[in-house]
Amino acid sequence: VHVPAPSLAQLWPHLPDVWREICTARGIYGFEETTLSPRAPIQARADWRDADGLPTASVETLTRAVLDDTGMSAAICHCLYPVQKLFDPHMAAAFATATNDYLAGDVLNRDARLRGSVLISPYHVPSAVDEVRRRAEDPRFVEVVMLASAELPYGNPFYDPIWAAAVAAGMPVAIHAGSSGRHPQTATGWASYQLEEEADQPLAIQGQLASMVTHGVFDRFPDLTIVLLGSGVTWLPAFAWRFAKFWRGARIEAPWMTESPIDIIRRHVRMTTQPFDGPGPGIPTADVLSHLEAPQMLLYASDYPRWNFDAGDPFPPGLDAAWRHRLAVDNPRATYGRLQ
Amino acid sequence: MSLDTDTLATDAGARSGGPPQALKVIDADVHPSVKTVADLKPWMSAEHWEMLYTFGGGARTPFGYPKAVPYAHRVDARPADGSVAGSDFELLRDQYLDPLNIEYAMLNPLRSSGQGVVHPDLAVSMCRATNEWLVAHWTSRDRRLKASVVVPFEQPEAAAAEVRHWGSHPDFAQVLVLTRAREPLGSRRYWPIYAEAVRQGLPVAVHVFGMPGHPSVPGGWPSYYMEEMTSHAAASQAMVTSFIVEGVFEAFPTLKIISLEGGFAWAPALAWRLDRLFERFRKEVPHLRMRPSEYMRRNVYLSTQPMEEPPDARHLRDVVNWAGPDRLLFSSDYPHWDFDDPARAIRTAFGRDAQAKILSGNARGVYRL
16 A cells, blocks of 8 residues: 655654755755656546545545455555665665654554555665664564665675564565666666556566575575565566576576575565456456466555556456455465564 | 367377477577677678777677576587587588478577677678678578578668668568667667568567666666576567557557567566556557557567476466467577477477467468568
């Protein structure tokens, strides 16, 4: 569940004096997401927008949509303030802390059913570790959240302290579609259209999974779980099959990989089901899901307020009651140790 | 069409007994190689040859990834004199063309071909020399060998001129570009190449690799070869997405592109994702008049090697069905290490009708043969 990025005025009470002074002196009026306008149709369903056309910041609308109307008992929120795009790692860390304070104080406090995600500045590892530790004291924070593209791939040992902190806190790490803007979003350069940029998101995530698995992150942190948010589901099997094939052929370069990437991914990776992407006409969802061969990987999500589905059922089409229970109850409970 | 439900049990028999039937094979991806770049010298001006000899071709990526085996070649495909695999016609004929029942093979040179050379004039000169070499060393010696027009695609006007130059030559069956261009290949700057390909009646094959200077993964440079090899599928998806979203197939409705070595199991999920997004972004792309999946079905062909290998083989049959068995072209990647034997890779598990289509039937409708 998305909480809209706060304005600078909303963050102001949570910023230390030094950063308030810097904002004033340097003319910083807040950082807005620049890649996709909030007015783009996909950013919010029409009934989840305010009169000015922007995605609503109303917590009442949020809780009604994702909890009351669906019968769900808890919602995990994240607020993707674009700290991962900032170039100054200290500034990013300060805004991440302020955003988490805002999320706890101005959103989670409003409804006992809401849970939060810890936003971090991954380029300032010590501050990210501190942030995870600090939020771990608040039982409502249940995961860490990062973007799909960063400066260095996530398998690089640079990030190890972050994974260690997440594991110590009992939190999975969520990777949400989105880029830090450091590199083109495809191996062949920058895309021209927003549609393309959205379409390319799973490609970035594929690169991160390949990186983490190949570098042995899950050997070093056997209790680490990665949750892929808002990135589609149906692309995963084809990616894992190709990855496993080249692991078999080229595993001499990564001898610590003693089992197939398919098995590692099934054990350590979870995916949310909105958007799902497909299946096409006449293809049963169950057939597509069978390719994962891992029903434990799927977690129910609404992706509120994004316009992935029209009013009605937020589950992928054609799932029976057993699947729904698995997605919305069993799997989240198994994934989120801190979810009470 | 749909695959029949031919059993995997039949398939097991095929594996143990060798080729089940003498099916003709059209191979979309074979890699001939110069022994050394000096093989191109006869067709280069003295000025360009000296330039290449003195300064090198330049490269945006300093080292590439060490392969899993030398040059990523089959060990048994190296000529007796120790030169690189794919550089000896007789060996290619005796080891590959004759025993595998090859009707036609598309030659896609990758080493020292001029593509990826940074110097603009040198790239043009080397691509021309490569095309001359393809005729002199290969296609003129065996009618089963068909050449690709190797084009300096980062200079689209020069590339279009190269397509025009060879367009009426009967030995050339397609145009060759590489997936990882400096911009996604659907970008308008590359359209002169596609306009000329359509004019000449040639499909455009897009082979993985290319060194444009961008990280091969959107989140930064990977560390390992297996990551890079895995990432080719992502680059191929970005490439197909770019062709569709930029409207290349609206501008050139008869253009056919062939994705080589990037896999195919991702195609159904990509089509579903693009169709969903199209509904939300229609006003951003008013130049598109059909759903993305419709362009994919009309204009995009995929090749089989390296074939994704799910633990449960039935899942491969599913994705072939969903992608459409009429969109798939057999490719062997000879003489590379992960070569696919047509008799073993395209098995009866696909259904006999689809097997024949993938091995040659589809290709007959794609290439100018």
